[in-house]
Amino acid sequence: MARLEPLAGHTKYEKIRDLDKGAFGWVQHARNRESGEEVAVKFIELGSRFYQKYVEREIINHRLLAHPHIVGFKEVFVTQKHLAIVMEYVGGGNLQQYVEAAGRLPEWQARCFFQQLILALQYCHANLRIAHRDIKLGNVLLNTKYQIPILKLCDFGYSKNMMWGSVPKTRVGTAAYISPEVARCRGDEAYDTEKADVWSCGVTLYCMLAGRYPFMDADHQVRLKRIQDLVPADVQAALSKLPSDVSPACTSLLRSILCIAPAQRLSLADIMADPWFTQFLPDLSKLAVAQPREQQSVEEITRILADADRLSQLREKAPDDFDSELMDDAEVDDMLDEVEPAQAEAYRRGL
Numbered sequence: 001m002a003r004l005e006p007l008a009g010h011t012k013y014e015k016i017r018d019l020d021k022g023a024f025g026w027v028q029h030a031r032n033r034e035s036g037e038e039v040a041v042k043f044i045e046l047g048s049r050f051y052q053k054y055v056e057r058e059i060i061n062h063r064l065l066a067h068p069h070i071v072g073f074k075e076v077f078v079t080q081k082h083l084a085i086v087m088e089y090v091g092g093g094n095l096q097q098y099v100e101a102a103g104r105l106p107e108w109q110a111r112c113f114f115q116q117l118i119l120a121l122q123y124c125h126a127n128l129r130i131a132h133r134d135i136k137l138g139n140v141l142l143n144t145k146y147q148i149p150i151l152k153l154c155d156f157g158y159s160k161n162m163m164w165g166s167v168p169k170t171r172v173g174t175a176a177y178i179s180p181e182v183a184r185c186r187g188d189e190a191y192d193t194e195k196a197d198v199w200s201c202g203v204t205l206y207c208m209l210a211g212r213y214p215f216m217d218a219d220h221q222v223r224l225k226r227i228q229d230l231v232p233a234d235v236q237a238a239l240s241k242l243p244s245d246v247s248p249a250c251t252s253l254l255r256s257i258l259c260i261a262p263a264q265r266l267s268l269a270d271i272m273a274d275p276w277f278t279q280f281l282p283d284l285s286k287l288a289v290a291q292p293r294e295q296q297s298v299e300e301i302t303r304i305l306a307d308a309d310r311l312s313q314l315r316e317k318a319p320d321d322f323d324s325e326l327m328d329d330a331e332v333d334d335m336l337d338e339v340e341p342a343q344a345e346a347y348r349r350g351l
Contacts, residue, residue: 006043006082013041013086025082029089039074042085046078046308054157056305059085061130062156063301069120071141071154075296076304083308090152092144095208096137104211107246108280109148113140114205115281116151121197122268129162131193135200136177137207160193168193176213176222177203181262183227195262198271202257206238209246214238214258232260249276 007015007030016029016038025044032039044055062073062085072088092098095113099105105113117140124130132139134155143150158172171178171185179199181191206214213222215230215238235258239251253276259265271277296304 004081006079006084007041010079013039029091030086038089038091040071040087040089042087043082044085046081046083055083055085057159057161058155058157059301059305060298061159061161062087063295063298064128064130065124065156067120067123069116069151069153070123071152076301078304078308083305087154088152090141090143090154092142092149094138095140095142095151095204098142098149099137099208099211102211104243105208107209107250110205110208111250111276111279112148113151113208114201115277117153117201117204118268118271118277119282120151120153121201122272124159125194125197125268130156131160131162131168132156132197132200133158133160133168133193134173134177135197135204136174137204138174140204162193168196173200175224175227176215178227179262180227180230180260183224192262194268195265198257198265198268201271202254206242206254206258209250210242230260235260247276253277 005015007013007028012033013030014033016031019027019029019040021027025042027040027042030039030041031037059073059076065073071090074086074088076086077084117135121132121135124132132153134157135153139153139155141152141154143152160166160168162168167190169185169187169190171182171187173182173196175183177200179191179196182196185191203214212220215226215234216222217226235255238258239255242251242254253266253271253274256266257271266274
């Protein structure tokens, strides 16, 4: 049976083509009928218990972010069968595809991508206290219209907003990229989300340089237990297998990033001060990006999520067994009342 096209008859957007399919839904390349602007639309089927917490988190957190190295959030709407997230369209594929096509990247190019990734992540953590928690090659898109592709971080489904005061205790992410402390997480002890993201960035850099994961089993697979059992000798062994043309300065930085103990691991600020990182660093003064003028308000998004929640319950046909984690307007206000007034006001205005 053919899948019903969610944009069929939509007044604002028309489908161009299918792009990708993931755990939470699929993405289409679409066009704004009025302006002609090309966008990416992520569709999540209603009625799926699995999507609720992560989609809400993705929308609320992604909405706050405006940075040249983060995919732009535009709006959210709901159809009879899907929740749709409209985002900036980035047409060059993802970094995993780019690295696989090249085999591995030269150090200068890996540094260029790594710089852009760290700048995006520093913005998230320092400005808005948002941790990504799923940094990997596949969650980095590329705008290849330029001689040096522009990197765009995407997929904030596992993100955590520390401004809300919640404590990160959940093991989320992708096994090959998560840090040892996250891999060992059992839900009873908090971890440092910045240091966890830093580890994932280190694995991403290693993959660009070597064309393979740093920590694999004998059959070339990466399993959770392998990451849980990592010791410093494993890190040293992985670094010793880097290509011979990788500089000592780069290897030294990686050693300080891929540190088993989070307290001894570099912070984002430490990385940004490292001489290898700062070489050929773009002008930071040019990184300001204005928020869209007609951005949806938190209240409007909350109403849309509530509509999606109600439709999900109807489609699931088991309302008594439906544990909704979507927030209504009162819950959003309660959440904002718990943070500092200035931060709450900035959140309401989308700053």
